Amino acid sequence: MDTYLAEGVMPLIEAEYELSIDKVARVETCFAIVFALVNPFFGHLSDQISRRTLMCLGVTYWTLFVASCSVIPQEWGWTIPFIRSAVAAIESFFAGISLTLIDDLCPPENRRGPLCMFNSFSYIMG
Secondary structure (H helix, E strand, O other), X not given: OHHHHHHHOHHHHHHHOOOOHHHHHHHHHHHHHHHHHHHHHHHHHHHHOOHHHXXXXXXXXXXXXXXXXOOOOHHHHXXXXXXXXXXXXXXXXXXXXXXXXXXXXXXXXXXHHHHHHHHHHHHHHO
């Protein structure tokens, strides 16, 4: 849901931080670029370190960055692209690790259901 939330509130961000719509749209462009660039790195990292540990760390950092993005004062508006980029990196991290974690936890004959539920939920929630 957080992935699409900023797009829905762009006019509010534009008004609150006195930015043009072009500058606000750049925030989401940064999000997409960072998401695409860091995904291979986290895929490799998940082979080196425990996936459960990485998921716990990821949930913690994701919560902190999303919460901090929602309470940025007007004078700190310039930090929005950096915080949203951090959120993108962490969401990219989840995209690569979550499916392999399901693969590790479920036996081959029972993977179809959990993978289908995860992908459906991910698509609906963003």
